[in-house]
Amino acid sequence: MLPKRQTVDLDHVPSKARKFVFVLLPEFTMLCFSAAVESLRIANRMANRQLYDWTIISEGGGEVSCSAGVAFRVDSDLVELNRDDVILICGGLDVQSATSKRLLNWMRREARRGSTVGGLCTAAYSLAIAGLLDGKRATIHWENQDSFAEEFPEVDLTKSIFVVDGNRITTAGGTASVDLMLKIIADDHGEELAGAVADQLIYNSIRTDQDTQRLSVPTRIGVRHPKLSRVIQMMEQNIEEPISPSILAQHVGMSTRQLERLFRRYLNRSPKRYYMELRLQKARNLLMQTDMSVINVALACGFASPSHFSKCYRAHYETTPYRERGAHASRAVE
Known part of the structure; x- marks a missing residue:
């Protein structure tokens, strides 16, 4: 019963x-x-x-x-x-x-x-x-x-x-x-x-409007290293005006070489490469979700020139920003 x-x-x-x-x-x-x-x-x-x-x-x-x-x-x-x-x-x-x-x-x-x-x-x-x-x-x-x-x-x-x-x-x-x-x-x-x-609802952790959406940086990257987390957080907050690896390293009390080793050990890439991927990811979101010109997208993501932006974008996504936007527009119409 x-x-x-x-x-x-x-x-x-x-x-x-x-x-x-x-x-x-x-x-x-x-x-x-x-x-x-x-x-x-x-x-x-x-x-x-x-x-x-x-x-x-x-x-x-x-x-x-x-x-x-x-x-x-x-x-x-x-x-x-x-x-x-x-x-x-x-x-x-x-x-x-x-x-x-x-x-x-x-x-x-x-x-x-x-x-x-x-x-x-x-x-x-x-x-x-x-x-x-x-x-x-x-x-x-x-x-x-x-x-x-x-x-x-x-x-x-x-x-x-x-x-x-x-x-x-x-x-x-x-x-x-x-x-x-x-x-x-x-x-x-x-x-x-x-x-x-x-x-x-089997919902045992009620959140309030003070809780943020995304998982913490350590949880997201699967690494619990406080200095690495702080550097990544700084990168995510400074996309339009990127900070140099040497300045990032100074902020967390490390040398540039130590920071390089830290990223290689835990993320298998250099700080510069990781930062570039963050910027390109934001650029892709802007291309697919807004009507911003490619030039303005490039500037919003820290690229000084459209040609450099296009070159980096192609190297990472194997297509140009213009083709990416055109392909997305075609899928939306279908």
Whole structure:
């Protein structure tokens, strides 16, 4: 016989369920969406009453396929909503193409009426292009941070897993939807209910908006050497104006030769080579995610001339920056 399900007694329950409106963009990330909805569903179950309600909509009101190819049937087109509804735009791959003029106009209209508007995963781009994040703190998936920062300097971009700034919400994607929803549930109905939802999700480490997206440098590179980690962190923070290996070595109290040996031992490459790969990785992100000219991409990644940039890019990726961008544009159209 199964054990009786535990519920959480709430001191105060609103007479009306709080409503969330999920707007699915083409090729949205299923995990971000499902994690958010499941958190709300479980909150209702643990409270043994309807605390939250939700509806799913899309532009045109037809089926929308997520990035994994699964098709979702939605409830309606982009309709006028109640002011108290919480709107969450669900983004994913190629969010630029998925953000249409009609969607932008609809978002602006609902925002003018006072609605809370949020973006899950890459949908922070949709909010930013609509002007809804101007002067606001926000976040977006780490893979899109470089291009976002270049395109929207008026947004205070953070590396947090989620950000709530007034009536604007953004998340970094993935399981960050769970953390966001647990915060909302805790704010609405208390920590006990949020904890019960986390337990049901087998989620034993609830993160806050103070937690950052990416793993620490030692965890990412699989090496726990404090001086190596500090040097890599400095490299990642100084892409546009690279720091010479000798200066990097001085900052951590080493000689240039010692730094060379450290990188060779743990990463099987020189500091100069590792730094170059970081810069080229950022350049590739900018080429594929923005409309920046190749010259501006080169400058943003610390290359003094387009010819040097092109030469280094070809050596690493076996194609030129121009061909990379053209190939990406062709794949997006297909």
